[in-house]
Amino acid sequence: MTIRFDEMELQTPIIRAIEELGYEEMTPIQAQAIPVVLEGKDIVGQAQTGTGKTAAFSIPILQKIDPKVKGLQAVVLCPTRELAIQVSEEMHKFSKFMHGIKAIPIYGGQDITRQIRSLKAGVQIVIGTPGRVMDHMRRKTVKFDKVSMIALDEADEMLNMGFREDIETILKEMPEDRQTLLFSATMPQPIMEIARTYQKDATVVKVVKKELTVPKIEQYYYEVRPKNKVDVLSRLLDMYSPKRCLVFCNTKRQVDELVTALSSRGFFAEGLHGDLKQQQRDRVMSSFRNGKAEILVATDVAARGIDVDDVEAVFNYDVPQDEEYYVHRIGRTGRAGRTGRAFTLVVGKEVYKLRDIQRYCKTKIKVMPIPSVNDVTAVKAEKILDRINELMESEDLSKMISLIETKLNESDYTALDVAAAFLKMAMGNDNQPEEQAAPDFGDTGAEQGMVRLFINLGKKQNIRPGDILGAIAGETGMPGKLIGSIDMYDKYTFVEVPREYAADVIQVMKESKIKGKSINIEPANRK
Incomplete structure (x- = not known):
């Protein structure tokens, strides 16, 4: 059963703001949590x-704030500055028609004197990161004596980031009779300990796992070779041409490299990671929100708290390290009843990690063939022809028809020739080289998805397994964890590498040396 916002006993200005934002029915977590919080219970x-x-x-915090009292009445703790800004923006949207309510975000990386000035001017709600809130506590620029509510948002993430001690220090300073709201994606033991210690008979509400995975998201994966990842991603972007999409990488360095690679191919891409200054982050987010950048490339931590609607697709350029990160990543598309798409690029043994993710999410991620140039061309043509249909139905094209007729009368071309030329022009240059098929190594006696390679160095040359692993990983850039079993004998060694990497490993290692010794490397014969 759905509950409408106007069924709740909320102040008229809040209802007015909610209606203006276009929200009518509550989401499951809102329907369960808001009535409990309004009753004054911990949650x-x-x-x-x-x-x-x-x-x-x-919404319940704004409902309970007394605008006549200028002191601090509510505190919201968030793991990152992005999330603090996000929550602050939401508060301002909901309080648009309320008078005398002031809510400010406080976080590291922003001039503290500016924050102190705002706090001294009288603020009822502070949304901040634990470190910066502690800083203001030490300076006595925040006083908790009138605080009646505190909310912990993404509590599990705050604990992961090492904020437990800060959170407990802040909670201990709060008045005894305050109301404590704790929200978390997961419920590990430390979260339950905080709940038991600092809450009074808290009501537990949860959105069941099935709803967390957002069923309206179509999920696909592609098995790729490492050196072709940018090519495959570019093809998918060309093929689906999402107006706004997120691309996730596991490292800051990869974010920078991918943004450079995509930009050089003509895509409007921006990067977001922890090394950016606050001003840069704000510029990147503004560019993404207003559509100047159609692609936002980010790390998991930097993307926490980004809440942009109408993200049409999410691309996992790297398979996430953690199953939960996968859920967080893909949950950013398919919002507000829309259908979203999630694509994951998988290299070698990472396919096993993806199986774990499928089990965890209780979802199906379909394997797809890498789209060929012809596939991309066909889909692009289809999209352009759809737009042409809309144009023909909605616009007066009589002037254009007259121009085309004049051209046809002056030349030997047919209307079909002219239409085909326009389509070609609209599609741009699609003459990309077709991807080469991976060489067939046959059965080398390796486990599934791997190729067993022979190397002509062994124990007698003082070579250790670590030397082989280090040389392959170092020379090819392949993560060492992807390398399979290494069987070492007196005069030779067998090593297993993912099939996608095998050709690159052979090519690169032929020119390399291990401990100063030249090597011969080739696919092994069957065991």
Whole structure:
């Protein structure tokens, strides 16, 4: 059963703001949490990004704030500055028609004197990161004596980032009779300990796992070779041409490299990671929100708290390290009842990691063939022809028809020739070289998905397995963890590498040396 916002006993200005934002029915976490919080009870809410949890605590906080009292009445703790800004923006949207309410975000990386000036001017709600809130506590620029509510948003992430001690210090300083709201995507033991210690008979509400995985998302994966990842991603971007999409990488370096690679191919891409200054991050997010950048490439930590609607697709350029990260990543598309798409690029043994993710999410991620140039061309043509249909139905084209008729009368071309030339022009240059097929190594006696290679060095040459692993990983750039079993004998060694990497490993290692010794490397014969 769905509950409408106007069924709740909320102040008229809040209802007016909610209606203006276009929200009518509550999401499951809002329907369960808001009535409990309005009753004044403590709450533990289990909900992930994209479930509407920010409104689940923001609306009741605004409902309970007394605008006549200028002192601090509510505190929201967030793991990152991005999330603090995000929550602050939501609060401002919901309080648009309320008078005398002031909510500010406080976080590291922003001039503290500016924050102190704002706090001294009288603020009822502070949304901040634990470190910066502690800083203001030490400076006595925040006073908790009038605080009646505190919310912990993404509590599990705050603990992962090492904020447990800070959170407990802040909670200990709060008045005894305050209301404590705790929201977390997962419920590990430390979260439950905090709930038991600092909450009074908390009501537990949760969105069941099935709803967390967002069933309206079509999920696909592609098995690729490492050196072809940028090519495959570019083809998928060309093929689906999403107006706004997120691309996730596991490292800051990869984010920078991918943004450079995509930009050089004519895509409008921006990068987001922990090394950016606040001003740069704000510029990147503004560029993504207003559509100047159609692709945002980010690390998991930097993307926490980004809450942009109408993200049409999510691309996992790297398979996430953690199953939960996968859920967080793909949950950023398919919002508000729309259908979203998620694509994952998988190299070698990473396919086993993807199987773990499927089990965890209780979802199906379909394997897809890498799209050929012809596939991309066909899909692009189809999209352009759809737009032409809309144009023909909605616009007066009589002037254009007259121009075309004149051209046809002056030449030997048919209307079909002219239409085909326009289509070609609209599609741009699609004459990309077709991807080469991976060489067939046959059965080398390796486990599935791997190729067993022979190397003409062994124990007698003082070579150790670590030397082989280090040389292959170092020379090819392949992560060492992807290298399979290494069987070492007196005069030779067998090593297993993912099939996608095998050709590159053979090519690169032929020119290399291990401990100063030249090597011969080739596919092994069957065991």
